[in-house]
Amino acid sequence: MKIAVCAKQIPDPANTMEYSEGTLNRPEEQVLDDTDRYGIEIALQLKEKFDAEVTIISMGPEGTQKGLQQALQMGADKAYFVDNPSLKGANSLMTADVLSQLALKSEADIVIFGTESTDGYSGTVPQQVSRFLNLDCISYVKGIEINDEVKLTRQTIEGSENVNLPEKCVISVTAGGVEPRYPNFKDIMAAKSKPVEKIDLATLELTAEQNLEFVTIENVESSKAGEKVIDEGEAFNQIIEKLKELKAI
Amino acid sequence: MKTLIIGEVSNSTLSSGTLEILGKAKELGTEFELITIGPDDAPSIGIDSITQKYVKRNPENLQFNNIATMISEYIKNNEVKLVLSSSTYVCRDIISFISVDLLSSPVSNVIDFSISNGSVETINSINGGESIYKSKVNSEHALLLIRPKAFEPIEAEFNDNYDTLEVEDSNIPIFDIFKEEKEGPQLEDSKIVISAGRGMVDKDNLTMINELANKLNAAVGGTRAIVDAGWMPYSQQVGQTGKTVKPDIYIACGISGATQHQVGMKDSKYIIAINKDEEAPIFQIADLGIVGDTLSVIPKLNENI
Ligand SMILES: Cc1cc2nc3c(=O)[nH]c(=O)nc-3n(C[C@H](O)[C@H](O)[C@H](O)COP(=O)(O)OP(=O)(O)OC[C@H]3O[C@@H](n4cnc5c(N)ncnc54)[C@H](O)[C@@H]3O)c2cc1C
Ligand SMILES: Nc1ncnc2c1ncn2[C@@H]1O[C@H](COP(=O)(O)O)[C@@H](O)[C@H]1O
Numbered sequence: 110m111k112i113a114v115c116a117k118q119i120p121d122p123a124n125t126m127e128y129s130e131g132t133l134n135r136p137e138e139q140v141l142d143d144t145d146r147y148g149i150e151i152a153l154q155l156k157e158k159f160d161a162e163v164t165i166i167s168m169g170p171e172g173t174q175k176g177l178q179q180a181l182q183m184g185a186d187k188a189y190f191v192d193n194p195s196l197k198g199a200n201s202l203m204t205a206d207v208l209s210q211l212a213l214k215s216e217a218d219i220v221i222f223g224t225e226s227t228d229g230y231s232g233t234v235p236q237q238v239s240r241f242l243n244l245d246c247i248s249y250v251k252g253i254e255i256n257d258e259v260k261l262t263r264q265t266i267e268g269s270e271n272v273n274l275p276e277k278c279v280i281s282v283t284a285g286g287v288e289p290r291y292p293n294f295k296d297i298m299a300a301k302s303k304p305v306e307k308i309d310l311a312t313l314e315l316t317a318e319q320n321l322e323f324v325t326i327e328n329v330e331s332s333k334a335g336e337k338v339i340d341e342g343e344a345f346n347q348i349i350e351k352l353k354e355l356k357a358i
Numbered sequence: 359m360k361t362l363i364i365g366e367v368s369n370s371t372l373s374s375g376t377l378e379i380l381g382k383a384k385e386l387g388t389e390f391e392l393i394t395i396g397p398d399d400a401p402s403i404g405i406d407s408i409t410q411k412y413v414k415r416n417p418e419n420l421q422f423n424n425i426a427t428m429i430s431e432y433i434k435n436n437e438v439k440l441v442l443s444s445s446t447y448v449c450r451d452i453i454s455f456i457s458v459d460l461l462s463s464p465v466s467n468v469i470d471f472s473i474s475n476g477s478v479e480t481i482n483s484i485n486g487g488e489s490i491y492k493s494k495v496n497s498e499h500a501l502l503l504i505r506p507k508a509f510e511p512i513e514a515e516f517n518d519n520y521d522t523l524e525v526e527d528s529n530i531p532i533f534d535i536f537k538e539e540k541e542g543p544q545l546e547d548s549k550i551v552i553s554a555g556r557g558m559v560d561k562d563n564l565t566m567i568n569e570l571a572n573k574l575n576a577a578v579g580g581t582r583a584i585v586d587a588g589w590m591p592y593s594q595q596v597g598q599t600g601k602t603v604k605p606d607i608y609i610a611c612g613i614s615g616a617t618q619h620q621v622g623m624k625d626s627k628y629i630i631a632i633n634k635d636e637e638a639p640i641f642q643i644a645d646l647g648i649v650g651d652t653l654s655v656i657p658k659l660n661e662n663i
């Protein structure tokens with residue numbers, strides 16, 4: 110079994126996102142998107158059971174490769190990435206197009222995603238990749254049970270439902286379903302010698318194009334912060350007064 | 359501009375997101391048709407003067423790929439230019455699949471849009487609502503995924519006037535379908551919402567939140583942090599990846615106010631926040647902020663209301 114996990118390097122989410130010309134500014138040092146850790150964890154659980162090979166695939170500025178290293182430290186075997194200035198501000202379809210090609214290159218049977226990236230959150234890339242690759246798409250997976258069959262639990266609007274993992278498919282994983290592992294010192298050292306290969310964009314057969322044009326970013330008048338009261342035991346009265354005024358009680 | 363609205367049916371009625379998009383389409387006065395998708399048999403979802411096709415899906419089979427193929431064909435054959443849909447799980451899958459068929463990237467998280475000179479301009483909210491991002495769609499087809507509560511819903515009386523379409527099964531059966539029980543006031547339509555965050559310290563402390571909610575006839579919500587921790591089912595998550603609410607009063611208890619949470623509640627009319635950290639971002643959008651311990655303030659509210 111071969112598994113590809115799409116993982117993104119993103120600006121440290123502790124900082125506010127800054128844009129220029131409609132595109133997110135990306136510093137040299139980017140980190141692994143936390144939401145991708147869940148997909149990596151699922152891939153590693155499958156690897157343990159089926160002796161699978163796990164390839165991280167990624168698109169975006171290479172930078173210090175910190176995010177890629179973090180993914181390899183968790184236990185993935187190798188990484189493929191594409192970094193090309195022409196992909197700056199790529200829409201979700203172009204991103205999916207590139208990732209589909211990388212998934213083909215990795216010969217993956219199963220391609221795993223987060224449901225939404227922290228910095229882009231279009232929430233469409235996994236499904237688009239499945240369509241490009243003509244694979245079934247099992248989206249919003251929030252749980253996995255690995256026996257001889259692998260059972261996936263999907264989040265639905267009303268609750269949940271289960272499907273069995275087919276031999277080939279795309280999966281998107283929600284946060285919280287599994288507990289991503291932390292690498293230990295040995296894992297961190299081992300990651301340094303794992304192969305990380307930059308794939309030349311020109312070798313990929315791409316079809317999607319930019320169809321979304323940036324117009325403006327405008328700040329909105331934020332509703333200013335209201336009154337702030339330090340509780341010294343009686344602040345609850347202020348809430349009750351307000352609830353009365355608003356006719357809630 | 360010839361428009362197709364892709365809507366969803368749940369609990370045998372049109373979803374609120376669908377009604378909201380219909381509201382916007384009516385207001386714009388564009389020519390549109392409606393394709394709805396749902397698992398129910400013969401739901402009462404027809405609306406006078408709106409042409410509707412209902413795709414009755416098989417709840418025990420993963421059919422979204424096949425549904426998307428049908429809709430892509432429909433779009434091509436009927437020269438549809440604009441496709442509108444709400445950002446639900448089902449519709450996100452469908453729109454994504456269609457976007458590959460039409461080679462047109464969708465715009466996600468749209469909070470408003472306009473049509474002028476034959477082109478579509480969309481508005482997104484970024485940085486937790488501090489800025490708005492405008493873009494223009496330059497392809498032949500514009501595919502928009504619209505956030506809930508972006509528009510006022512249409513008021514409609516339902517009848518049985520629509521065509522029903524069947525879909526072929528895929529080779530992926532669905533089993534163990536589980537429906538979360540819904541009791542008490544629902545998040546989307548309550549006038550008061552009380553939400554809990556990690557600052558409630560322990561799952562057991564949610565009983566005081568429920569008690570307060572009972573007294574105020576409020577719905578209870580939570581942050582992703584506590585949903586992930588298993589304190590509350592996902593259906594009660596408020597925020598970017600959960601529900602969007604717009605109640606008259608929102609009471610945030612022990613919530614830091616991450617942008618992803620704010621996206622789901624910042625348009626509430628009056629926001630009350632209780633947090634022991636004076637610097638918590640939630641205070642930037644609170645009308646009344648109480649810097650204090652939830653575990654001391656909430657019991658006092660319960661005693662005195
Ligand atoms: C792609 C993505 C999507 C996301 N989607 C969502 C979403 O839909 N909804 C959502 O909510 N989050 C979402 N998040 C997560 C979000 O970023 C935050 O991590 C989350 O909202 C934090 O939850 P919290 O406020 O409960 O916890 P924390 O951030 O840990 O905050 C707890 C707060 O409680 C206060 N506190 C602690 N003890 C007390 C006490 N005794 N009394 C009073 N105050 C106390 C603390 O000061 C702190 O401010 C998403 C994140 C990502 C990356
Ligand atoms: N540039 C990228 N490189 C690798 N994976 C990505 C990239 N963009 C998106 N993804 C994957 O697609 C998922 C959904 O992203 P998005 O559609 O941007 O919300 C993420 O959780 C990642 O798994």
